[in-house]
Amino acid sequence: MKRMTRDEVAARVARDIPEGAYVNLGIGAPTKVANYLPADREIFLHSENGLLGMGPAPAPGKEDPELINAGKEPVTLLEGGAYFHHGDSFAMMRGGHLDICVLGAFQVSAHGDLANWHTGAPEAIPAVGGAMDLAIGAKQVFVMMDLLTKGGESKLVAECTYPLTGIACVDRIYTDLAVIDVTDAGLRVIEMVDGLTLERLGELTGVPLALAEQPA
Amino acid sequence: MIDKTMASPAAAVADIFDGATVMIGGFGTAGMPAELIDALIAQGARELTIINNNAGNGDSGLAALLAARRVRKIVCSFPRQSDSQVFDGLFRAGEIELELVPQGNLACRIEAAGAGLGAIFTPTGYGTTLAAGKEARRIDGRDYVLEYPIGADFALIKAQRADRWGNLVYRKTARNFGPIMARAARCTIAQVSATVELGELDPEVIVTPGIFVQRVVSIEEA
Numbered sequence: 001m002k003r004m005t006r007d008e009v010a011a012r013v014a015r016d017i018p019e020g021a022y023v024n025l026g027i028g029a030p031t032k033v034a035n036y037l038p039a040d041r042e043i044f045l046h047s048e049n050g051l052l053g054m055g056p057a058p059a060p061g062k063e064d065p066e067l068i069n070a071g072k073e074p075v076t077l078l079e080g081g082a083y084f085h086h087g088d089s090f091a092m093m094r095g096g097h098l099d100i101c102v103l104g105a106f107q108v109s110a111h112g113d114l115a116n117w118h119t120g121a122p123e124a125i126p127a128v129g130g131a132m133d134l135a136i137g138a139k140q141v142f143v144m145m146d147l148l149t150k151g152g153e154s155k156l157v158a159e160c161t162y163p164l165t166g167i168a169c170v171d172r173i174y175t176d177l178a179v180i181d182v183t184d185a186g187l188r189v190i191e192m193v194d195g196l197t198l199e200r201l202g203e204l205t206g207v208p209l210a211l212a213e214q215p216a
Numbered sequence: 217m218i219d220k221t222m223a224s225p226a227a228a229v230a231d232i233f234d235g236a237t238v239m240i241g242g243f244g245t246a247g248m249p250a251e252l253i254d255a256l257i258a259q260g261a262r263e264l265t266i267i268n269n270n271a272g273n274g275d276s277g278l279a280a281l282l283a284a285r286r287v288r289k290i291v292c293s294f295p296r297q298s299d300s301q302v303f304d305g306l307f308r309a310g311e312i313e314l315e316l317v318p319q320g321n322l323a324c325r326i327e328a329a330g331a332g333l334g335a336i337f338t339p340t341g342y343g344t345t346l347a348a349g350k351e352a353r354r355i356d357g358r359d360y361v362l363e364y365p366i367g368a369d370f371a372l373i374k375a376q377r378a379d380r381w382g383n384l385v386y387r388k389t390a391r392n393f394g395p396i397m398a399r400a401a402r403c404t405i406a407q408v409s410a411t412v413e414l415g416e417l418d419p420e421v422i423v424t425p426g427i428f429v430q431r432v433v434s435i436e437e438a
Contacts, residue, residue, distance in 0.1 A: 128318050
């Protein structure tokens with residue numbers, strides 16, 4: 001059984017993003033998805049600090065401190081891109097105008113609850129940013145995460161033990177071992193890495209799983 | 217003749233009083249009105265409540281205002297960053313109050329204040345600890361949280377250009393909270409890179425009409 005690398009998972013997510021989609025890629029690993037969007041598809045990347053049509057990082061020396069992404073890294077604007085204020089930006093998110101957001105996660109529950117903003121540790125300083133707006137706002141919420149923690153605990157759980165970001169908001173989970181849909185009927189496994197069985201995946205996660213009827 | 221331009225940042229912030237609620241524009245340092253903040257530090261007002269997306273970066277700007285112990289409470293969405301050491305230290309020592317607000321709720325609560333609304337129902341945060349104890353309501357099958365407007369005595373924002381009537385245009389992602397904060401404060405002070413003659417700003421592209429801006433300070437680009 002060979003785990004997918006972070007880049008392979010990012011490339012797998014990119015395959016599911018269609019031409020014309022308005023997409024927000026969360027801070028961290030999800031930003032890698034941008035590297036795998038096919039050049040022949042026009043896809044609009046949104047950054048919640050106020051731009052649509054976000055392009056790649058600028059060449060060295062071309063950085064502009066007033067042209068940054070939500071992770072406060074320098075970016076570029078594609079031709080046709082636009083700037084707007086925070087009211088408009090979060091209307092795009094909360095108002096259901098974004099087609100897809102891709103978020104990292106600490107935990108996802110079997111019914112699609114998401115925990116990705118706070119460990120709840122008493123000494124941790126909480127910071128939430130736009131995570132809760134993305135979780136409840138985008139038409140489809142994709143999560144990209146390792147299936148297991150470094151300690152081997154499943155991040156796919158019956159109920160989240162970390163503080164929630166949103167309730168029943170996750171649609172699809174892309175992990176290094178499997179791609180899983182959250183449906184009204186329960187979790188449906190779309191793909192697994194070679195050598196992994198549904199039975200073994202069930203043992204690793206401890207949550208009820210079934211194979212999807214029609215693999216995507 | 218109406219002329220909202222002020223001679224200096226110091227003159228623009230002179231009447232900010234102890235205990236005032238002050239919005240400060242910017243997302244990180246993009247759009248942060250650094251010279252107005254420096255003037256506020258020099259002016260000396262204390263016990264401030266600050267509204268900003270973050271809680272200061274590095275040692276300058278908002279971080280310097282915090283380090284000078286002028287801030288009693290901060291309302292923000294994302295205080296913890298790799299370079300938020302000033303805030304982190306004050307928070308762990310119990311020397312600053314934090315109201316953590318999801319970023320979109322921060323934006324729409326500011327918008328509500330500027331638009332004269334009494335409250336809003338927002339879906340963001342429903343069922344989370346950040347909505348604990350708040351009134352919730354199901355509307356058309358969806359759950360919402362009641363949130364109240366966030367207004368301010370003053371807003372300090374950064375724009376690119378202004379005219380003497382206070383019309384503003386912004387630059388790139390430095391726009392962020394500027395336009396909505398300008399509407400939500402009783403006195404909005406904009407620092408700009410240039411002040412231009414009336415009529416030079418295309419009325420089709422003015423982002424913040426001057427009715428929302430009380431004072432303008434031009435800061436020479438370094």
